[in-house]
Amino acid sequence: MTSMLVDNIALLVTNDALHGSLTAERSAAAVVIEHGLVAWVGDAVDAPAADERIDADGRCVIPGFVDSHSHLVFAGDRADEFEHRMTGQAYAAGGIRRTVAATRAATDADLLANAGRLVAEMRAQGTTTVEIKSGYGLSVADEERSVAIARRLTAETTYLGAHVVPPEFTDDPAGYVELVTGEMLAACAPHARWIDVFCETGAFDEDQARAILRAGQAVGLGARMHAGQLGVSGGVRLAVELGAASVDHCTFLADADVDALAAGDTVATLLPGVEFSTRQPYPDARRLIDAGVTVAIATDCNPGSSFTSSMPFCIAVAVRDLRMSPAEALWAATAGGARSLWRDDVGVIAVGKRADLVLLDAPSYVHLAYRPGVPLVHRVITG
Ligand code: NIG
Numbered sequence: 001m002t003s004m005l006v007d008n009i010a011l012l013v014t015n016d017a018l019h020g021s022l023t024a025e026r027s028a029a030a031v032v033i034e035h036g037l038v039a040w041v042g043d044a045v046d047a048p049a050a051d052e053r054i055d056a057d058g059r060c061v062i063p064g065f066v067d068s069h070s071h072l073v074f075a076g077d078r079a080d081e082f083e084h085r086m087t088g089q090a091y092a093a094g095g096i097r098r099t100v101a102a103t104r105a106a107t108d109a110d111l112l113a114n115a116g117r118l119v120a121e122m123r124a125q126g127t128t129t130v131e132i133k134s135g136y137g138l139s140v141a142d143e144e145r146s147v148a149i150a151r152r153l154t155a156e157t158t159y160l161g162a163h164v165v166p167p168e169f170t171d172d173p174a175g176y177v178e179l180v181t182g183e184m185l186a187a188c189a190p191h192a193r194w195i196d197v198f199c200e201t202g203a204f205d206e207d208q209a210r211a212i213l214r215a216g217q218a219v220g221l222g223a224r225m226h227a228g229q230l231g232v233s234g235g236v237r238l239a240v241e242l243g244a245a246s247v248d249h250c251t252f253l254a255d256a257d258v259d260a261l262a263a264g265d266t267v268a269t270l271l272p273g274v275e276f277s278t279r280q281p282y283p284d285a286r287r288l289i290d291a292g293v294t295v296a297i298a299t300d301c302n303p304g305s306s307f308t309s310s311m312p313f314c315i316a317v318a319v320r321d322l323r324m325s326p327a328e329a330l331w332a333a334t335a336g337g338a339r340s341l342w343r344d345d346v347g348v349i350a351v352g353k354r355a356d357l358v359l360l361d362a363p364s365y366v367h368l369a370y371r372p373g374v375p376l377v378h379r380v381i382t383g
C-alpha cells in the first residue's frame with residue numbers, strides 16, 4: 001500500500017461544499033493520497049506520515065480542471081479562417097464542413113495521434129478530466145470511429161452526429177435526422193456516454209434537436225446541447241425541459257432562458273475561448289450567476305471557433321471579460337465542469353474523491369487570471 005503526502009501547501013482549494021464558501025479554501029494545508037483517492041485533508045501541522053512526500057513548497061494547490069466541452073477528433077486546422085476573422089470577417093459555422101472533409105480523409109491513427117496530442121496539451125495545463133465529442137465525421141462509419149477514438153482517451157465521450165447537416169444531405173435534412181437517430185446512434189451509443197446537438201440557425205432546429213436528444217436518452221445516453229452561440233433560440237429552454245446535463249455557449253439568452261436555467265438542474269457552460277477567437281460579444285456570466293444558475297467554464301477546443309486547450313486561459317478571459325471573480329471562475333472550471341458531467345468524484349479535493357491535484361507556481365489561484373499566458377502549472381497529480 002503506497003500513500004503519498006502533499007505537504008506544505010500555502011493555499012489549498014478544496015471546493016468541498018461541506019466547508020462553506022464556494023471554493024472552500026484552507027491555508028497551511030496538506031493532503032494524503034492512497035490508491036488514487038484522497039485519503040486525508042487537513043492542516044499541515046497535523047499531517048500523518050506517508051510512504052512518499054511531495055513538498056509543495058508554499059504553492060497553491062487546486063483540483064484538476066474539468067474541461068467539459070471539447071471537439072478533439074478532427075484533422076487539419078482552419079488558421080486561415082481565424083486570420084480572416086481577425087481582419088473583419090464574421091464567424092460562419094459553415095467552416096465545420098471543411099473539417100468534416102479533412103477528418104473523413106484521415107486515418108484512424110492520425111485522428112488518434114492528433115486528439116492524443118491535444119489531450120497531452122490539456123494535461124500539461126492542469127486538465128485531469130476532459131469530455132470529447134465526435135461531430136466531424138457525420139457518416140455512420142466516421143462518427144462511430146470518432147467516438148471510439150475519443151473513448152480511448154476519456155470516459156466522457158459524446159456523440160455529436162447532429163453537429164451540422166453534411167453536404168450529401170443538404171437537400172434532405174429530415175433524412176439526416178433519421179440517420180442520426182437511427183443507424184448512426186446505434187453504431188455510436190456503445191462508445192458514448194452523452195449525446196449532443198448543435199441547436200442553432202444553420203444547424204438543427206428545436207424540433208429536430210428534441211427528436212435527437214430523446215432518441216439518445218431512450219438508449220441511455222445523457223443529453224447535452226449547444227445553444228445560444230449565434231443568436232437567441234428555444235434551444236436553451238429545450239435543454240432544461242429535457243433534463244440535459246448542460247447547455248453550452250449561452251452567449252445569447254432571453255430572460256425566459258435565464259429563468260428556466262435558474263429553475264432547472266441544467267448547467268450553463270460558458271466557452272469564452274469562442275468569443276475570444278470569433279470576436280463575438282462575451283456571454284453575460286453575471287446575469288446567470290446572480291440568477292442562481294450553476295455555471296461551468298470549458299475550452300470548446302476545436303479547430304474552428306476556439307482552438308485553445310488551456311483552461312487557465314479560459315479562466316483569465318472569464319475573470320477579465322465575463323466579470324467572474326477569480327474564485328467563481330476557478331470553481332466553474334473545476335466543480336462546475338464536474339456538475340455538468342454529473343460527476344461528484346472530480347473537481348473537488350475531499351476524502352474519497354479522485355486524487356486529481358494541480359500544483360501552481362503561485363501562492364494563489366488568483367494568479368491564473370492575474371498572470372495571463374504564463375505557464376503556472378508546476379505539477380499535475382492524477383489518480
Ligand atoms: O462549439 N458550435 C458548434 N460547434 C463548434 C464549432 C465547430 C467548428 O467551428 O468547427 C463550437 O463552437
Ligand code: FE
Nearest residue numbers: 069071226300
Ligand atoms: Fe462545441
